[in-house]
Amino acid sequence: MSDADNYEASTRGGKSDAQAEFEYEEKGLLGRIHSILHHSPALVPLIVLVLAVIVFGLLNANFWRVATLSLIFQQIGIVGILGIAQSLVILTAGIDLSVGAMAVLSSVIMGQFTFRYGIPPSAAIVIGLAAGTAMGALNGVLVAKLRIPPFITTLGTWQIFLAANYIYSANETIRSQELDAEAPVLKFWGSTFEVFDARVTYGVVLLLVLVAIMAYILRHTAWGRHVYAVGDDEEAAQLSGVNRSRQLIQVYALAGFFCAIAGWVMIGRFGSVSPSASTGQLGNIQAITAVVIGGISLFGGRGTIVGMFLGALIVGAFEMGLRLAGADAQWTYLLIGVLIIAAVAVDQWIRKASA
Amino acid sequence: MSDREPILKARNLVKRYGRVTAIDHADFDLYPGEILAVIGDNGAGKSSLIKAVSGAVVPDSGEIWLEGKKVTFYNPIEAREAGIETVYQTLAMSPALSIADNMFMGREIRREGFLGKYLRMLDKKKMEDFARQKLSDLGLMTIQNINQAVETLSGGQRQGVAVARAAAFGSKVIILDEPTAALGVKESRRVLELIMDVKSRGIPIILISHNMPHVFEVADRIHVHRLGKRLTVVDPKKCTMSDAVAYMTGAKDPDPSQQAA
Numbered sequence: 001m002s003d004a005d006n007y008e009a010s011t012r013g014g015k016s017d018a019q020a021e022f023e024y025e026e027k028g029l030l031g032r033i034h035s036i037l038h039h040s041p042a043l044v045p046l047i048v049l050v051l052a053v054i055v056f057g058l059l060n061a062n063f064w065r066v067a068t069l070s071l072i073f074q075q076i077g078i079v080g081i082l083g084i085a086q087s088l089v090i091l092t093a094g095i096d097l098s099v100g101a102m103a104v105l106s107s108v109i110m111g112q113f114t115f116r117y118g119i120p121p122s123a124a125i126v127i128g129l130a131a132g133t134a135m136g137a138l139n140g141v142l143v144a145k146l147r148i149p150p151f152i153t154t155l156g157t158w159q160i161f162l163a164a165n166y167i168y169s170a171n172e173t174i175r176s177q178e179l180d181a182e183a184p185v186l187k188f189w190g191s192t193f194e195v196f197d198a199r200v201t202y203g204v205v206l207l208l209v210l211v212a213i214m215a216y217i218l219r220h221t222a223w224g225r226h227v228y229a230v231g232d233d234e235e236a237a238q239l240s241g242v243n244r245s246r247q248l249i250q251v252y253a254l255a256g257f258f259c260a261i262a263g264w265v266m267i268g269r270f271g272s273v274s275p276s277a278s279t280g281q282l283g284n285i286q287a288i289t290a291v292v293i294g295g296i297s298l299f300g301g302r303g304t305i306v307g308m309f310l311g312a313l314i315v316g317a318f319e320m321g322l323r324l325a326g327a328d329a330q331w332t333y334l335l336i337g338v339l340i341i342a343a344v345a346v347d348q349w350i351r352k353a354s355a
Numbered sequence: 356m357s358d359r360e361p362i363l364k365a366r367n368l369v370k371r372y373g374r375v376t377a378i379d380h381a382d383f384d385l386y387p388g389e390i391l392a393v394i395g396d397n398g399a400g401k402s403s404l405i406k407a408v409s410g411a412v413v414p415d416s417g418e419i420w421l422e423g424k425k426v427t428f429y430n431p432i433e434a435r436e437a438g439i440e441t442v443y444q445t446l447a448m449s450p451a452l453s454i455a456d457n458m459f460m461g462r463e464i465r466r467e468g469f470l471g472k473y474l475r476m477l478d479k480k481k482m483e484d485f486a487r488q489k490l491s492d493l494g495l496m497t498i499q500n501i502n503q504a505v506e507t508l509s510g511g512q513r514q515g516v517a518v519a520r521a522a523a524f525g526s527k528v529i530i531l532d533e534p535t536a537a538l539g540v541k542e543s544r545r546v547l548e549l550i551m552d553v554k555s556r557g558i559p560i561i562l563i564s565h566n567m568p569h570v571f572e573v574a575d576r577i578h579v580h581r582l583g584k585r586l587t588v589v590d591p592k593k594c595t596m597s598d599a600v601a602y603m604t605g606a607k608d609p610d611p612s613q614q615a616a
């Protein structure tokens with residue numbers, strides 16, 4: 001403050017007076033925006049989402065119908081849950097390429113344990129969730145104990161889990177009718193209830209609940225603060241009382257657990273248990289996209305689950321809005337690409353400590 | 356001094372990094388209630404030595420005793436739980452997290468009742484109040500907001516927060532690795548006052564510093580570290596600053612008459 005005063009005083013009376021003041025004002029405003037974003041990086045995706053909803057609604061009024069909005073939520077259901085898993089890992093300055101593979105393999109385990117071994121479906125679900133957690137924990141051990149970079153670790157386990165999924169399932173799909181007849185609980189998250197004139201799946205409700213729970217844990221518990229600390233500066237976290245490798249293993253294991261939940265939701269969403277679901281190949285990229293657009297820093301330690309959720313909604317809104325506007329689907333990918341790069345550019349700017 | 360047992364004692368510590376021997380059969384003694392300065396050239400192994408006693412580094416060999424009991428720390432948490440609190444040369448703070456978050460890293464306070472017990476909710480207010488109190492004790496109230504990210508602080512302010520953290524929680528031994536290196540004259544003075552204050556509470560301090568006037572002002576004994584080991588321990592009342600510097604650089608051999616009792 002006093003610097004600025006001196007600066008103004010020293011230029012007073014000079015010809016450059018007006019310009020100097022203008023520059024000061026502008027820097028002040030930018031600086032203020034910077035410090036607000038620094039504090040709440042999720043504001044960027046929120047603004048983008050609001051603008052997208054307004055623009056797409058103006059292009060086609062159908063966009064604003066509750067049914068359309070509810071459809072967007074349904075479409076991001078799986079990506080959103082995978083995004084929670086991805087957010088946790090990326091907050092620790094890691095990355096998880098195996099999220100989609102863990103989801104598909106977990107869903108196949110739930111299906112096959114029910115139909116091949118005749119285990120009660122609810123027990124098969126528990127086994128599937130445990131399997132996902134174990135897969136995540138394996139990633140965590142490789143990253144934390146053997147110190148293999150997360151990218152390489154999960155590039156490897158992605159292939160391993162996906163191949164195991166095909167081998168174990170013998171590439172066999174369990175159809176909707178079989179599920180309905182013998183294990184409707186596997187499809188539970190796909191069942192719907194009515195709100196206004198729209199049908200909403202329980203899967204959407206689950207996503208909202210999981211986002212709320214994880215947002216709480218990250219913000220209000222010691223465990224959550226340690227996730228940020230490990231991602232921010234691993235060495236400092238270790239020296240100041242965080243058990244780095246235990247924290248990392250827990251984070252990857254929890255990510256695996258969330259992927260298994262996503263696997264269960266997939267069964268309801270697709271109506272079948274399919275080892276060749278596209279999530280196995282694309283889930284990781286979709287989740288990373290939501291995370292990045294949601295303002296979580298790939299360098300770790302910065303960002304929120306709510307941001308990721310908004311990022312996933314942005315992707316969903318663009319897909320839906322452009323389709324309703326009659327645009328070529330490629331426009332969606334093009335614009336998402338632009339958003340990814342813009343989001344990372346904004347993150348680079350935000351991460352600078354002072355503007 | 357020989358009639359007293361050291362509160363913290365190390366014998367024959369060795370730590371090698373590949374071909375570099377950072378700690379070379381070093382001995383170390385800290386007596387109850389004293390301020391022990393550790394001086395030595397850059398790379399002499401001072402930080403490595405204190406990391407070995409604070410659990411940040413596990414020595415290849417050698418033994419450590421705390422209050423006469425043999426201890427082995429495999430990580431800083433264990434040393435901290437034993438009452439040894441350290442300000443590392445790198446400060447060990449998470450830049451994106453707040454001052455309060457950093458002060459309570461790994462020892463967070465939970466809310467009372469249901470929220471804390473079952474939902475594990477942190478008591479942010481309690482931690483913030485405590486942090487604010489400790490910083491104002493240290494005269495660091497120029498920090499406006501306790502929820503400020505540490506990366507928005509100046510180097511000196513960060514150092515102040517790290518020192519406040521150690522002083523607030525250290526119950527048996529406080530280790531300060533160059534705590535005034537980034538501080539201005541006034542702030543350095545505050546830290547020295549804080550060191551004297553901690554000493555008056557009966558807690559011994561290990562102070563690593565390159566600042567000889569500071570060392571001679573506050574230290575009861577001066578441990579001179581050279582080439583990975585303890586060369587000698589001198590009494591600041593019997594030894595001049597230029598002698599101490601000569602010992603640590605190897606320009607002069609230690610004089611037994613200046614040795615600390």
Ligand SMILES: Nc1ncnc2c1ncn2[C@@H]1O[C@H](COP(=O)(O)OP(=O)(O)OP(=O)(O)O)[C@@H](O)[C@H]1O
Nearest residue numbers: 372375376377395396397398399400401402403404
């Ligand atoms: N993690 C490490 N890996 C490899 N070498 C290391 C490591 N830590 C310390 N060393 C080496 O050990 C020696 C002692 O380093 P140390 O940091 O303990 O010195 P210091 O006395 O604290 O120096 P300064 O006064 O500069 O802080 C140096 O040669 C250093 O290069």
Ligand SMILES: [Mg+2]
Nearest residue numbers: 401402403444
């Ligand atoms: Mg050092």
